[in-house]
Amino acid sequence: MSKIIGIDLGTTNTVAAFMDGGQPVIIPNAEGENLTPSVVASVNGAILVGREAISIHSAAETTIASVKRHMGTGRRFNLNGRDYAPQEISAMILQKIKANAGAYLGEHIDKAVITVPAYFNNEQRQATRDAGIIAGLEVKRIINEPTAAALAYGLGKEDTHTVMVWDLGGGTFDVSILELGQGIFEVRAVNGDTHLGGDDWDQRIVERLSNGLLTQKTEFRRFREAVEEAKIALSCALSTTINIPGIMGNNGLFEIILTRKGFEEMTSDLLKRLAEPTMQALSDAALCYEDIDRVILVGGATRMPAVQELARKLTGKEPHKDINPDEAVALGAAIQAGILSGEMRDVVLVDVTPLSLGIESQGGVFAKLIDRNTQIPVSRNRIFTTAEDDQTSVDIHILQGEKGMARYNMSLGNFRLTDITSMPAGTPRLEVQFTIDSDGILQVSAKDLHTDNERMVEITSVSRPLPVPEVPIGDRGIRGQADNEIEEIPAEMI
Numbered sequence: 048m049s050k051i052i053g054i055d056l057g058t059t060n061t062v063a064a065f066m067d068g069g070q071p072v073i074i075p076n077a078e079g080e081n082l083t084p085s086v087v088a089s090v091n092g093a094i095l096v097g098r099e100a101i102s103i104h105s106a107a108e109t110t111i112a113s114v115k116r117h118m119g120t121g122r123r124f125n126l127n128g129r130d131y132a133p134q135e136i137s138a139m140i141l142q143k144i145k146a147n148a149g150a151y152l153g154e155h156i157d158k159a160v161i162t163v164p165a166y167f168n169n170e171q172r173q174a175t176r177d178a179g180i181i182a183g184l185e186v187k188r189i190i191n192e193p194t195a196a197a198l199a200y201g202l203g204k205e206d207t208h209t210v211m212v213w214d215l216g217g218g219t220f221d222v223s224i225l226e227l228g229q230g231i232f233e234v235r236a237v238n239g240d241t242h243l244g245g246d247d248w249d250q251r252i253v254e255r256l257s258n259g260l261l262t263q264k265t266e267f268r269r270f271r272e273a274v275e276e277a278k279i280a281l282s283c284a285l286s287t288t289i290n291i292p293g294i295m296g297n298n299g300l301f302e303i304i305l306t307r308k309g310f311e312e313m314t315s316d317l318l319k320r321l322a323e324p325t326m327q328a329l330s331d332a333a334l335c336y337e338d339i340d341r342v343i344l345v346g347g348a349t350r351m352p353a354v355q356e357l358a359r360k361l362t363g364k365e366p367h368k369d370i371n372p373d374e375a376v377a378l379g380a381a382i383q384a385g386i387l388s389g390e391m392r393d394v395v396l397v398d399v400t401p402l403s404l405g406i407e408s409q410g411g412v413f414a415k416l417i418d419r420n421t422q423i424p425v426s427r428n429r430i431f432t433t434a435e436d437d438q439t440s441v442d443i444h445i446l447q448g449e450k451g452m453a454r455y456n457m458s459l460g461n462f463r464l465t466d467i468t469s470m471p472a473g474t475p476r477l478e479v480q481f482t483i484d485s486d487g488i489l490q491v492s493a494k495d496l497h498t499d500n501e502r503m504v505e506i507t508s509v510s511r512p513l514p515v516p517e518v519p520i521g522d523r524g525i526r527g528q529a530d531n532e533i534e535e536i537p538a539e540m541i
Contacts, residue, residue, distance in 0.1 A: 053380025059217030064381035119170035141182035166239030193223035195379025245348035
């Protein structure tokens with residue numbers, strides 16, 4: 048049986064690990080580094096990935112970075128005259144990781160556990176799975192990044208305690224609340240922001256210091272690289288100098304001293320955005336800051352002193368720093384791989400779904416079937432009925448989000464249940480069932496209980512066609528309020 052590796056497919060860097068003698072170990076890449084830049088570039092028809100792409104990308108015809116932020120969207124990227132979906136670009140990164148792991152371990156690698164931000168929605172998770180499949184990997188499990196980090200932190204710890212994981216990477220922020228001890232890792236609640244990460248701190252400084260004078264793509268890249276280096280330096284120093292020769296039409300030198308205080312002032316609003324998801328996660332877990340025993344910081348951006356200070360201020364706890372924030376997620380993914388392969392025993396992981404799921408009912412109301420932070424895997428069903436007399440079909444519009452009205456939530460897809468028994472409005476009994484697997488991937492079915500006629504769909508990423516025809520949502524809706532276990536209450540109309 049080939050080894051299952053764990054992969055942290057990150058916005059900025061990608062890291063892989065494997066289990067060796069009961070302990071997770073990082074797999075270095077072909078360049079001898081633990082971190083592989085999540086960057087793809089094309090030069091003269093050749094596609095380069097990782098450090099090679101970084102080393103030449105100022106001169107590259109096309110360079111793609113931070114593609115993770117576009118997973119599960121319709122965004123396309125052009126390389127060598129061909130358009131690629133985000134998962135195809137991510138697959139190029141995974142192919143390098145796969146090849147490096149095979150060379151290092153001396154065996155063929157075709158199975159992996161891949162991590163995603165806890166607050167990734169269904170389409171983003173499916174796109175990540177697609178990336179692994181395109182790369183030639185059997186994706187054994189999709190696991191949330193903060194949960195993976197908690198696995199790495201809690202391995203071998205016997206005392207039961209509550210931990211809060213802050214995962215601030217290059218492009219995303221997650222907060223997870225977990226109870227762990229004696230081999231049991233139970234996620235209580237997750238929240239986050241999939242468009243908040245170290246990239247945003249970099250972008251803010253670029254905008255403020257360049258004053259909109261960057262006109263060429265290569266200038267922007269060089270300026271951003273210099274700003275990122277300055278951000279890293281300011282984690283250890285109170286000031287640093289940014290030197291960029293021959294930029295913004297200047298044949299001389301762009302030079303400026305950036306202080307940590309100035310950096311923090313320019314990005315203070317970004318820092319404040321960490322607090323709201325944290326408070327929501329605590330509320331969902333029915334906990335307060337005083338209930339948190341340990342705070343774990345994961346992701347390179349948590350090295351910023353202001354982030355660490357905010358964690359101290361909110362929780363009153365000193366952040367735990369025993370694990371490398373860049374490597375913790377990959378190590379946890381390797382532990383999950385060990386659990387699946389049977390190498391790790393007496394370890395139980397209980398995760399949750401990050402967002403509520405349901406369908407659109409009569410009047411545009413969002414009818415939830417599964418609430419956010421419900422433990423997975425899970426299956427929930429609910430009885431609905433027709434809104435019109437002699438209605439023989441209904442449109443099932445599947446949504447994800449927290450708003451009461453359907454139009455304010457994210458549409459995941461729709462399908463039509465046909466051949467419903469012709470009856471007066473409110474008479475048919477239509478069972479809608481939502482099932483979420485261990486990867487957080489959703490499957491939806493609708494069944495006419497009078498005839499057993501059923502339609503089923505697995506919700507896939509927007510870049511791939513749904514396995515059933517997409518139909519417009521109109522008056523042929525669905526209605527109701529009742530759970531199927533309460534037969535005497537009229538069913539909700541669709």
